[in-house]
Amino acid sequence: MITKQGSDPLIQKPSFNKNPQPEKIRLRKTSASTWMINGVFISLILITLYTLTHLNTENVKMADAFRGLMMTLDQMFIHPNAGSDGFMVLLEALGVSVLLAILTTIIGAVVGFFLAVLASRNLTNAYFGAGIRSAMAMIRAIPTILWALIFSIAVGLGPTAAILGLSFHSVAYLTKAYSESIEEIDPATIDALKVTGAKFWTIVFQAIWPTIIPSLVSWTFIRLEINFANAVAVGAAAGAGGIGYQLFVTSGLSFDFHEVGYIVYMVIAVTIVLEFIAVRLRQHYLAK
């Protein structure tokens, strides 16, 4: 008999299958996942159609408005100039915004790390961790700008309100990001240290900290980029100073769009530098 070594005979007995047609190959799977995808798509599209047809445009003539917009954009991006404030004033304001972003990221990272350690499922008791996680979810749900506004009445308008407002959101965001990284750690690493009788903070600084440094750095820099955008926004909407405030004044009060364009270019330059640093750092840590 012809056999392949250690397997079934190549020639098989004819089977008594009454249906000679093989089962049709199904090209599309219908499963819960496909149903859900279709459902989500259809409802999103229906909501969008409803919203767009019911959008309140206050009877603005669209053609005129778009022509006006084009003119504004032309003034902004083709003919930017430093306007009445001058380059040095704008540069100083930009520096304030950058500092705001850096300070709040540092606060967010330090406080966020300790909270993340206390909130991670694999390190602390379940109730305590769940408490911190839901408190952070609440804080994250409130937009940064509202935090800044709330603090600006409580402690007075100025950099302190802006720093506290931005820090709150950063802490909540980074706590979640860090604790997710901590939860991905191999439990064997933690167990190995526990067996030696190491104390809680020894485990944190000898096992957790070295393992999560790459994702820690990566998340922190993502947050720095977000914080810079938020610092600009808080400056504009809460009057907390910095380049955002200049942007608000020139575009909303003095309508000097040449200067608005100039400010926007300055902000873009900073974000590109931040993005460049973030990409380089990620490559550096991934290479290790």
Place this chain on the structure above:
Amino acid sequence: MNGSKLTAAKYLGHKRLVQSGVLLLVGLIYVVGCYLLKFDTIQGALSIPKAFSWLAINFMPTHESMSYLPQILNKLFETVLMAIASVVVAAVIAIFFAILGSKVTGINKFMQILVRGIASFFRNIPLVAWAMILLFSFKQSNFTGFLALLLMTIGFLIRAFMEIIEDEAGEAMLALKATGASYFQVIFQAVIPQIIPSLISWILYMIENNVRDATLVGILTGTGIGFIFDLYYKSFRFDAAGITVLSIIVVVIILETLSNQIRKVIL
């Protein structure tokens, strides 16, 4: 030879030195930053409990403030709809550009660089700038808020979709190309079906994000939930502002839970 011998103690010592150096640098930046911004860390930390007790007294909703609730919910509903619409329209535009510009499906090098440039430009213009420019031409209407969110979201989604296509669609594309399928067949039969779950995940994330950003846009352009918060806040009706914040929390958490459930099913 023995001069460059690397012992464990030496390695760890060097590592510790680098880490301490980095921490010291960060600390220094913090101190200098605080000095320049005139921010007193201890004073700031002490004012947090003060702020919260102030919040607890002033922002606490009373019986009378419940009468604001229908108006708040109405505006909030409007804001959520606007956020969803802006994300969906942005997603339709973004997927088109992402296919043109990604490294695996892109038409040519020039197009790829162009799309990347456009996406980065749209993404990095501050939302404040968009809102203020659009407010000037389109006046105080919901359409202004919608456009501001739309333009910002397009930039984000083009980048996200391009990364998804590059990460996930490569193999399926290659398989279909090998059968001799045309470019459009490859796009519609391989690329799009392959990336749909991640696509939806990103769309849901952007919706949550835009509900939050809509508050900022609302404060600046006088629309939606941001406008109503600003109105109550500036006219010292803090109890009503408190309910507005609470409703935002509830809606954002509901959206977050909902999208997490959807993600669990589709991914």
